[in-house]
Amino acid sequence: MYDIGTRKRALALVAQGRSLNSVSRETGVSRAAIRSWQTRIEPLGWASRAVPCPRRQDVPRLPEEPAAYAYLLGLYLGDGCISAFAKGVYFLRITCADAWPGLIDACAEAMRLVRPDNKVFRVQRQGCQNVTCYSKHWTCLFPQHGPGKKHERRIVLEPWQREIVDAHPWEFIRGLIHSDGCRVVNWTTRLVGGERRRYEYPRYFFTNTSADIIRLFTDALDRVGVEWRTLNQSRAAVTVSVARRASVALLDAHVGPKH
Template identity: 70%
Template sequence: MYDLETRKRALALLDQGFSQNSVSKQTGISRAAIRSWLVRIAPLDRSTPCPRCCDTPVAPQDPVAYSYLLGLYLGDGCISANRRGVYSLRIACADAWPGLIDAYAEAIRKVRPSNKVCRVQSQGCQYVTSFSKHWPCFFPQHGSGKKHDRRIALEPWQQNIVDAHPWEFIRGLIHSDGCRVINWTTRLIGGKQRRYEYPRYFFSNLSADIMGLFTDTLDLVGVEWKRPNSRNISVARRASVSLMDAHVGPKY
């Protein structure tokens, strides 16, 4: 058993962005105890009404952040339930991109301000995690099994948000399952072979439905794309890459 002050100290460290593993090492509290406290405090979000559960459902209060978070969820996110009926939203991000880890946490806070956000360290990555009974309300694409094994389609209210904020949705998908790379080739210039480098964006996903949502949104903003195979989308034309650089950019 831990006293109240010990619990407050641990939860305060989590609020500052420390992972459960880090808090456990700093305080000597077991990770199991920390996880149980997070689950117990999760129902507190009932004090803030869910915009999708009310008598007249409305869009999330920050549609810009939601569009980005939707892209993240469809890319590298998952929702799972515990025995108490509380759901955890988890979005994976490689340790190589600390700026993105901060961006993920900020998006969750903006979409659901009453929820706590914690970071769970795993090998080579962190899971940005938040508990709530309402995550399936925000992401009705949640279901059993892997996303690429079931149909993924946006609800009309979600599509309206994506149509209004397409670049945030694209950015979320790229930040989760995409990348910006530098390709190179050789050209004959002045009788000599010269190395030529050019930037390119890729997006990879096993779900044909999610791939379709990505390409439909690229079409909406005027980005030209190609599908080199069934699992990848490529953006390589100079004008389209410039658009992507202006609104998405490399991971950080």
Template identity: 70%
Template sequence: MYDRGTRRQALALVAQGRSLNSVSKQIGISRAAIRSWQTRLEPLELNRGKPCPKCADTPTAIKDPSAYAYLLGLYLGDGCISATKQGVYSLRIACADAWPGLIDACVEAVHIARPENRISRVKSAGCQYVTCFSKHWPCLFPQHGPGKKHDRKISLEAWQQEIVDACPWEFIRGLIHSDGCRVINWTTRLVRGERKRYEYPRYFFSNKSDDIRKLFSDTLTAVGVEWTTLARGSDPFNISVARRASVALMDAHVGPKY
């Protein structure tokens, strides 16, 4: 066991851009130990690791339901929760490098959910994984379970549905930012003997989970957005929003990724 001062010194050197190998040699601690301190779930600061609102001695409401609704959408789309040997959980949300503003919004939402916990941006091919360790992710996202989300039942707890009902657009925006997109379609028409090209925007949401697609479409219906299901082969993986009034609503509250 190493004291807090030693651990803080090692992490401070790494934060300066030093390699694990050089820090290991300087302070005489293995790289594996330093690496574990970077992602450890038991925080160094005494004021971290506070219980979440859902598992406190007296459960309370989520302080920022808007940010939670957005994060819930991100999690259901491109997020996963994994257990570690230490009995804590890692939340990972994949965000494409093409949308740096989306990555920042994801980090902010995770920070609001667990303000005392460290958030990392782990680079991968074409994307970054926004990662945060906490014992309380299953409390905040009871949809967590073994296997892939589309292979198990996904439903919202009553308190989650209340948040989605109160903040539907934030939930829709989180789902679009994870598994959706805004695209420009085009077609041609013959006008007075001349073929002209017309462009029009539409939104798509694609997810293998029937339950998650239903959560998305039900919320669209609740806010007055018309939608249709588009099959990929025999699988109805895609939800489309193409009617002009509905696209205008989506543009006003969601917009393209950024």
């Protein structure tokens, strides 16, 4: 018999794509036991609890923490995916680079606020952490989930999602920039009084291959009065640039650099 903590750890490792052999060696649990936990009819209590679905069709209601949801939605559209785990249970995984520990904390906190009854896991991979949470409700909270890559399918917000994004546009923008964007400092030189001096200016960039996600991002920028333009480039992905001083100042006030 294995305690619930051992089961949680073993199944979390398998959910990240690890083989049964490697998980068995790391945890000391037999492959047969791990396989039986994967195929059991009723999922473990920590993965799914008897709580009402937050997006029931007959009683529609918004998530209890809409600001956290708007941020998590931006992260999901950039670096997130939803996968089936057990019968009726899914896991949301968002990959965050080790270079930004503050972002990892913010992602985990948003996930915890959106699904407070489910535990959030952090699984270390090479150069990044996968922030993961198991729930029955991820596919109804993120109806953009579907087969294939995001840029190969239509990404449209449901009316209730649009209501949240309209109410919390900065959180949504921050999630998108934290996933597929960055703040950089460019520089040039100018002659001032006959002396050449270095002049620095910050810019924000957001890059994505999905035209729908790009449109969601630029629509949100328009809503908060941020000026933007797209860059001409040969690759399939589109990059949105924010370079005007007033617009950069708005992003600095509400988003800021990753940390």
